[in-house]
Amino acid sequence: MAAELIKGLPIAKAIREEIIEEVNGLKAKGVQPKLAVLLVGDDPGSVWYAKSKVGVGEKLGIVVDLHTMAPDTSEETILEQIQGWNMDSSVHGILVELPLPKGISKEKVMESIDPKKDVDGVHPVNRGYLLGGQEHLALVPATPLSCIALAERAGIDFKGKRVTLVGRGDTVGRPLASLLIKRDATITVCHTKTKDLPAECQRGEIVVAAAGFAGLVKKDMISPGTVVIDAGVNEIKDEATGESKYVGDCEPDVADVAAALSPVPGGVGSLTTTIIMGNVLKALKLQGADK
């Protein structure tokens, strides 16, 4: 039996159509949604992600103001730029590409963003709303929110389900735990210190892999009929060609036993930029800028 593949692209497309409709409504009222993206340095991954936001923004009618700074920019200059965007009511979302160059305090930069404009969900206030169950007030990081959107739009209901969550990072695992609890899942959170990861995965009706470790979840760890969401993105070198490629946290043959599987690439990762644009609209509303 081969798993049904939960593909991200058609779901991203559906969400984009909803966003376009909402943007058109805002523009009719004279409101132009705008996201400011700060790219410090020239990390190739960050450059790629920043440019893809500009491209997606254009398609959706959201202005993405990409601001680049040299890798040796001072923390003070970065904080001043963010402060400017915080004060600028025409900017509804602020996102700083990570990683930042060495010597810059990630913590300080993240905390300098107005929580209501923090479309990457990195400010403690937004994490706090998540932990407090006040999701309606929170801007939620894109990857965990993409996992939920992908699963829910594929018709997966978390309510009452045993969900094994593999991974406890601050960007994906822990925020995702809060989102799953809110959706009435009975979650088990696994990590490197978990004694029997195969057993914990086998008892999951849904397994979400978010550890950032290529091939961690293997076929024999998954019970037949399980739904598997792979939220891992791991860069590996292809031994034959020497080229880089991206793989998930699950081995591909998990598809032989799972009832459904979101593949990598082509699953969760296909949604994240779209979800960030959705966060820009939520941010705009939290700011009361839609009136």
Next chain:
Amino acid sequence: MAAELIKGLPIAKAIREEIIEEVNGLKAKGVQPKLAVLLVGDDPGSVWYAKSKVGVGEKLGIVVDLHTMAPDTSEETILEQIQGWNMDSSVHGILVELPLPKGISKEKVMESIDPKKDVDGVHPVNRGYLLGGQEHLALVPATPLSCIALAERAGIDFKGKRVTLVGRGDTVGRPLASLLIKRDATITVCHTKTKDLPAECQRGEIVVAAAGFAGLVKKDMISPGTVVIDAGVNEIKDEATGESKYVGDCEPDVADVAAALSPVPGGVGSLTTTIIMGNVLKALKLQGADK
């Protein structure tokens, strides 16, 4: 076999001695730790808790400034009082007794407290530090922190253990989940929508009951040898006498099978006021007032 009882009082006493030592060190430097407590209205439980803080503070050398307001006090007056304490560098901790009278926005009041003085851990920023794994920056709510302190000082190690956490409230369950993940436990978070609560409890090496539901955890749900931490406090009427009494989330005969059990009363609850005083000292240090 009867469970070893994990009693709160001797542990509270040990923590108090450490606090007294630290307070003496601060006083020698001319620093007087001070907690401001706001009590609005005359809810009997709140009055009792507020007064017990004054009493414990006196014993530890921490000034507790108990400020009472009439039940019909306006939200504006409450916010002004908190703002005053936020600005007053002689006040290191601020705590507002809950519940607040009807018509007062709990959310607004909690968010008005300077996060660095929020010794009850109710501000989103403090919850956010917890979810982000930045516990060193966080002021953590007293009940979950008391559970951890009680267990750890009783020699219980969470690392790698299967911990079943019953309850997902914003005051105890969810903050406790973050604390347990940080301590390398493999947690399963259960709640009203969990399909098979007995099975989830039976597989726990440690069970923490924090649902706020009297007698929810029964003897047959606990495997022999399990450590049970009861963090529930439920007011019930004694059928014989008609008087109120406090019971936990576990039925008393859980003690017949558990290896160890923290009783109610006499367990977690014996620590909470002491833990709040510990938070006052942590707050003072986060403010840099210890220099």
